[in-house]
Amino acid sequence: MKKLNLLLSICIITLVSACGGSTNQSEESSDPETEESSDPEIKLYVFEVGDILVKDISLFNPGVDTGQTKNFTNSAYLIRHPKGDLIWDTGLPDALAQAPDGNDSQAFLMKMPKTLSAQLEEINVSPTDIEFLAVSHLHGDHTGNMNLFTSATLLLQSEEYEGLFEGETVAPAVDSLRNNEFVKLTGDHDVFGDGSVVIKRAPGHTAGHQVLYVNLPETGPIVLSGDLYHFTKNRELRGVPAFNADKEQTLKSMDSVEAFLKEQSAVLWIQHDKEQNEGIAHSPEFHK
Numbered sequence: 001m002k003k004l005n006l007l008l009s010i011c012i013i014t015l016v017s018a019c020g021g022s023t024n025q026s027e028e029s030s031d032p033e034t035e036e037s038s039d040p041e042i043k044l045y046v047f048e049v050g051d052i053l054v055k056d057i058s059l060f061n062p063g064v065d066t067g068q069t070k071n072f073t074n075s076a077y078l079i080r081h082p083k084g085d086l087i088w089d090t091g092l093p094d095a096l097a098q099a100p101d102g103n104d105s106q107a108f109l110m111k112m113p114k115t116l117s118a119q120l121e122e123i124n125v126s127p128t129d130i131e132f133l134a135v136s137h138l139h140g141d142h143t144g145n146m147n148l149f150t151s152a153t154l155l156l157q158s159e160e161y162e163g164l165f166e167g168e169t170v171a172p173a174v175d176s177l178r179n180n181e182f183v184k185l186t187g188d189h190d191v192f193g194d195g196s197v198v199i200k201r202a203p204g205h206t207a208g209h210q211v212l213y214v215n216l217p218e219t220g221p222i223v224l225s226g227d228l229y230h231f232t233k234n235r236e237l238r239g240v241p242a243f244n245a246d247k248e249q250t251l252k253s254m255d256s257v258e259a260f261l262k263e264q265s266a267v268l269w270i271q272h273d274k275e276q277n278e279g280i281a282h283s284p285e286f287h288k
């Protein structure tokens with residue numbers, strides 16, 4: 001009965017603003033070994049929030065594997081830190097779960113096997129208890145459930161924040177967030193002030209695209225890719241999707257994130273990579 005007013009295309013929104021000045025702040029990274037006190041534990045939950053059939057994968061690696069299809073997963077994450085909770089990306093809209101055949105467009109067939117709400121409920125987390133909400137960028141497969149987090153402080157690069165309430169395709173997903181507190185970022189941002197969870201500015205896919213560094217005491221350092229890459233071969237080829245705000249900026253962000261990964265000995269979790277995600281424990285299990 002519901003006409004799903006979905007923000008469907010991954011590729012519709014192109015934010016127009018240019019890259020603002022980046023004020024990379026230096027982090028004092030905390031040494032987990034000096035913090036063995038009572039409960040400094042950080043937990044990372046991974047959610048599958050959508051299933052995407054890409055009808056022509058060369059959309060992401062122009063000129064490569066033209067006409068071949070590929071399945072993507074779609075990921076969201078919850079970081080539970082002693083100082084608060086951060087949700088990173090929110091998936092396709094939960095409402096899509098009501099359409100068993102999914103949403104079929106020219107480029108993608110998108111389905112939502114299990115809602116984000118149900119997955120949060122399963123671990124006894126209420127969206128309104130979450131303190132911070134950050135999305136890698138404003139494409140519809142990342143913003144679908146932003147509107148659940150009405151108490152969260154928004155952590156977005158300024159270019160994305162400026163576009164948040166503008167585009168018609170985004171508005172339904174964020175309409176309830178107009179009164180949320182926000183921080184407009186112009187560079188990296190240490191979310192909890194101890195270096196363990198840091199938003200890294202990585203523009204190009206959109207003008208204010210960002211990735212997330214999480215340093216887990218046992219698992220070690222991880223970077224959540226946003227859409228810097230979409231799958232492993234895309235990373236190997238440094239493929240820039242046909243829909244992308246600024247190719248040069250994207251390639252620069254790839255360089256700086258790759259250098260950062262090396263420097264931190266961090267692993268990159270590619271959020272849409274189905275094969276990689278099959279090897280990563282998902283909620284209700286968690287990483288610590």
Ligand SMILES: [Zn+2]
Binds near residue numbers: 010139141142227272
């Ligand atoms: Zn995406």
